[in-house]
Amino acid sequence: MGRIIIRVVINALALWVASWILPGMQIASTTFVGNDVAGASGSANAINTVLAYLFIGLLFGIVNALVKPVVKLLSLPVTILTLGLFTIVINAAMLWLTAWITTFTPVSLSIDDFFWTAILAALIISCVSMVAGGVSSSDSRR
Template sequence: MTNFVVKTLANAAALAAAIWLLADITLDDGSSLGRRTLTLILVALVFGLVNFIVKPVVRLLSLPLFVVTLGLFTLVVNALMLLLTSWLAKQLDLSFYVEGFWTAVLGGFIISVVSWVLNMVLPDKN
């Protein structure tokens, strides 16, 4: 349970970094800090579920592209997962938006880097 909470908070921090750095990734949920924080945590949960359920299937189906591009196709998969999260957030009435594929590529890269750094720093207990 602790690992789940830590990973969700790490996802929220990584998403917050992407929102802060990129104008085309937005979290428009009023001016209340509490409301924005709750929305960010809910989006982080959706993002975690997308990465847990959908991403392995996409990676398996696109394995030849990973090999041919020497792993660079990971950027495309991360972008697609971020776009899927944005779409699901809209369906769940969460105000998280990603505008366009190239913004998603850059956002996915930022999220990957921030998540990697946080996972190096934070404890990894099951």
């Protein structure tokens, strides 16, 4: 269970970095935490933002766990022909699928341009996930 939580946090971090770098990728949410207390609006907004990224990270992880293996298997000939570069397109498609799924939730991931924004976001998310996953797995080996 702890590994799943770590993966969701890593996905959320990677999505945050990608949305911070790319202007065409935004995550918008409705209120998770109310700001009933006076002066708590800043902290409530921060909590809402963190929860929104964690929610999108969870959905992205579910899409990657359920849909991506099937798509990778079906696109294996193209992946071999492109020497693995088609994997970037698959990752972008999984990100786009996550954005489409979030249109039915209170938190929405929007990607302006499928090709360039999604491809660059997929590259950024892959790099951040690889680095963060390497750091978290090296800590657990000790």
